Amino acid sequence: MSTIGVLALQGDVREHAAAVERIGATPSRVRRLAELEAVDALIIPGGESTTIDKLLRAFELFEPLRDRIHAGMPVMGSCAGMIMLATDIVGAIDGQRSLAAIPMTVRRNAFGRQVDSSEVELAWIPDGSTMHATFIRAPWVESCDPSVEILATATGPDGAAHPVAVRHGNAIATSFHPEIAEPGAVHDDRVHRLLLDLV
Structure with missing residues (x-):
């Protein structure tokens, strides 16, 4: 059985687990x-990207994590985790x-502040189905x-469509929180399954 780690420095650790x-x-x-x-793979949960960066350094994990990812370890980042996986x-x-x-290149807080958090239905490009997505102070992909591979897009406050789920090699990133479901709804775990497929 594969072991998938959840970076437990900040964010939705329990929900991802x-x-x-x-x-x-x-x-x-x-x-x-x-x-x-x-671990065989790692999830970087949402939170605050600047805090995650500082904590990775404080726990002496930044370089070892970067090296494992670049050596091919599958990784997934949601929200702040997307920011951590970007080059710019x-x-x-x-x-x-x-x-x-x-x-x-990702833009921090692109969808607005905490009060601008929202839930939307996305088109999941790989199979054309829909996905319910929760955005909380979310980034978007400015360019790539x-x-x-762009897996989903969403319309931003600027009226333009921006990538909000992407995949590249051993890395997956989402602007939204795939670990969160509406109260009483069945969890949609397809993003986590993509990570497991990479393992």
């Missing part, structure tokens, strides 16, 4: 190097670093390399 269990893998909370080395960040604070796993 529950999703990992639902897809038939073993979840593992990752805070230390030994825990990172023991619009609206970054001074000194903010990313793991540069996907050749794309042609090698990046």
